[in-house]
Amino acid sequence: MLLRVTHETTYHYDHPVRNAVQSLRLRPSEFAGQKLLQWDVTIKDGIRGAAFRDGAGDHIEAWSVRGPVDSINVLVTGEVETTDLTGVLRGHREQVSPIYYLNTTDLTQPDEALTTLAQSVSAKDPLDLAHALSGAVSDAIAYVTGVTAPDTTAAQALSLGKGVCQDHAHALIALANVRDIPARYVSGYLHSTETGAQHDAAHAWAELHLPSLGWVAFDPANRSCADDRYIRLASGLDARDAAPVRGVFVGEAKETMTVHVAIGGTQQ
Structure with missing residues (x-):
């Protein structure tokens, strides 16, 4: 599929700021399922700094704005050719051991309820278990906007029984870790939901590391594995770790x- 993206983020400040520095993870991953045809990231009045690929294979680019400014505009435009690999992250170069992703954060720390839910799932093999865990999250947390916040934990989302894609991803990571499956948070874009509805927002899902396949992407919010509707940007232990934009200012x-x-x- 040929996917075209326009992603514009504007940060507004009630008082002028200066010497703003931002670290961007806004360039799509390079693997067998994604081919970049054109991609451009610009910050109005910004100065482009160093760029590198980290151990997880994510492209990181630094920008600075001297200011004083009362707003910072980040504009992303591009085209990506995607291929459906049924969720398998094939041909992605990274150096971090999957074992690292057995670590939890405050957002993914399993409580008693998450642990009980994870242990209630039975399966015949690791792939079946991963699908079953993702399905358990889909069943336990309804997709409802406006009820959770960026700092809502997986345990809190499960208790509410409601949340958005970030909450689904955090909950699946927590369940996977209980079952000793390395799991990580993925940020990116989604062209359309499982119903075919246009999805004009950034999106998030989780990848689980399975012995025979490596990393496989599961999206509990849409009860699916990532396919050619998805564009993968970056990964991390949780939403904070995989944030497309991080910044500080004076x-x-x-x-x-x-x-x-x-x-x-x-569709091609």
């Missing part, structure tokens, strides 16, 4: 953010 100001994402697709 000054005392309250920051708010507006985001617009448009994704078009053409």
Whole structure:
């Protein structure tokens, strides 16, 4: 599939700030399921700094804005050719051992309820277990916007029984770790949901490391594995670790953010 992305993020400040520095993970991953045809990241009045690929295989790029400014605009445009690999991350170069992703954070730490849910799932093999864990998250946490926040934990989302893709990913990571399956958070884009509805927003899912396949992407929010509708950006232990944009600035100001994402697709 040929996917076209426009992703614009504007950070607003109630008082001017200066010397803002941002670390961006906004360039799609390179693997057998994704081919970059064109991709551009710009920050208005920004200065592009160093870029490198980290041990997890993610592309990281530094930008700075001297200011003073009362807003910072980050614009991403591009085209990616995707191939359906039924969720398998084939041909992705990385150096971090999968064992690292057995570590938990405050967002993915399993409580008693998550542990009980993980242990209640039975399966005939690791792949079947991964699918069953993802299905358990889908059943336990309904997709409902506006009820959770960026700092909502997997345990809190399960208790609420509601959440968004970030909560689904965190919960699946927690369940996988209980069952000794390395799991990580993935940020990216989704062209359309399981119902075919246009998905004009950034998206998140989880990857589980299985003995015979390596990393496999599961999306509990859509009850599916990642296919050619998905664009993979970056990964980490949780949403904070895999955040597409991280930044700091000099000054005392309250920051708010507006985001617009448009994704078009053409079946090839």
